[in-house]
Amino acid sequence: MTTMLETRELSKSFTLKRGSLARATDALGWSRPGAGQVYAVNDVSLAVAAGEVLGLVGESGCGKSTVGRMIAGLLPPTRGTLHFEGADISAPSVDHHLNIQMVFQNPYAALNPRQRVDQVIGEAAVYHGLVARADAPAFVAALLRQVGLDPSYASRYPHQFSGGQRQRIAIARALALDPKFIVCDEAVSALDVSVQAQILNLFMDLRASKGLTYLFISHNLAVVEHIADRVAIMYLGRIVELADTRSVFARANHPYTQALIADAPRLDANVVEHRPIQGELPSPLNPPSGCTFHPRCPRAMARCAAEPPALREIASGHWSACHLNGDVTPIHSLSTHHDHLN
Template sequence: MNKDYLIEVDGLKKYFPIQDGLFGQQTGQLRAVDGVSFKIRKGSIFGLVGESGSGKTTVGRTLLGLYEKTAGSVKFRGEELSSLKPKQLKALRPKIQLVFQDPYSSLNPRMRVGDAIGEAMLEHKLCSVAELRSKVIEVMKICGLSEQHYNRFPHEFSGGQRQRIGIARALILNPDFIIADEPISALDVSIQAQIINLFSDLRDDHGVTFLFISHDLGVVEHLCDDVAVMYLGQIVETADRDSLFRQPLHPYTQALLAAVPTLDPDSGPVAMAQGEIPDPSKPPTGCRFNTRCPLATERCRREVPILREVDGGGDVAGHRVACHLV
């Protein structure tokens, strides 16, 4: 075990069965996550980016145990999660939390906000009923909510406030690791900035480690320490934030960055990914990006590239890329 890493993922796979016919026979598999490996340093924010359908959310839910993995290893503090007994796993649950993309759908509309935030504390017996209100108010203030919000219902809040409620509900359990699944995609830009700053404060002041799942590269560049780029169930490039944004190496990463809007009037046209993301139940042979890559060669169509560290220093130091062209 490397004590610098809180989360270690190795060869993670999650396949969903495809059923068809009158009796629902399995006719194939949807390879949502197909051999993903990465490590997350303690006290850092690790960004996982890619298009819709790339498998980002499935990675997060499989890490949390909401989906049962097909294969691979997920270690938390060096301990394999799948080897834990139910009682051990329940004791670990407060340390790994999830912030959902849609804050309203994750809240019970009939439950007052203070009760929604504090119910997990009582479930895990982390405090008494007498202590609960003060602890809930304390974490609400950390998340930018006030005491007067305690007895209100979810429909009485704005989208940004509801997302803060979701974060408070995760934070009250004093987690070491939070999976934030597209937590700001449904919010206004001004509210997005507030949530981003809140995540930064939680990392800096409370030492919380994040897996930040997003398709917004502008947010990822501002917030994250390390970044992995995912395409069709596999990671194609990973590096620290500054290196990746300064010198992207994989054609898919370059295409994603090219799609980010810019105010520079002198910026010229850049190569973009062609076509649509393929069906994950029938991925292309060779490099999975070869059907959309303008630089693809015959080798790209024939051989599967391995995620490997790039030789050289400077801007590419620490880069790992799965591409025959690099």
């Protein structure tokens, strides 16, 4: 399998606008270093293989969209690197935008209400020279068919469609730029359950017919189970567990993942926003010490508040960041270890 997209220690912090008191304490050197920084994403290292669907799951506010926006070139990273097909794309560029498209949660907000569907779908492709203006109508008609809509809809406006149809239009707009990689950010979260299944099926059909690769972001583990090959679980800006989808559900290692699974809403429950774990998600402005999950973790030990756990490979391809695993030697380095002993 070839790696299509790779992030290394990808990180993003936002500087909050500060009030006058905070600015005064800053000027006097009284603020602690890092005050006013929102650590939204910390050291996220992920590799997505060509043709793979990687799910990215975690509670609202854990940093999923920020990861997605950095990957799609909509937000520059504070630290770390991004590689696409081997090329460094850490600094956003136009080529980058064309290869990696994003589909958002709310298709209505994402579509300009004053543009007709043919403009919504075709305009960027014409602008970037991917299609001649004279060929745009046929181009748009083909895209509408690909996403399961009647080509005669091209002259209508977004408000004339249902939520599911609007999401199909947003998908057609993304496909128009002939991307290799699509970041789906809560792309079905606002839709009715029956419509969610249809749009998930469309994503899978497009993966097969166009060889697409996806980062599939959702706060709902149950949605991701149906589409992802592997799942990365995020907590407060960090990946805490990463494994193939079957292992995540059958052998979740991290207490946070276990809690997410125990309390996951079924796909048929149609819960749009869900707080699965006891207690609030701490603020990324002032994250807890050690393992940032420790204030909410039912299995926390003294060590957990003092020392951050490293993300380790606990079984082949299965990574978890928890002190309960002890200081296991990462499997991939065992052979080199033996070489040293001999």
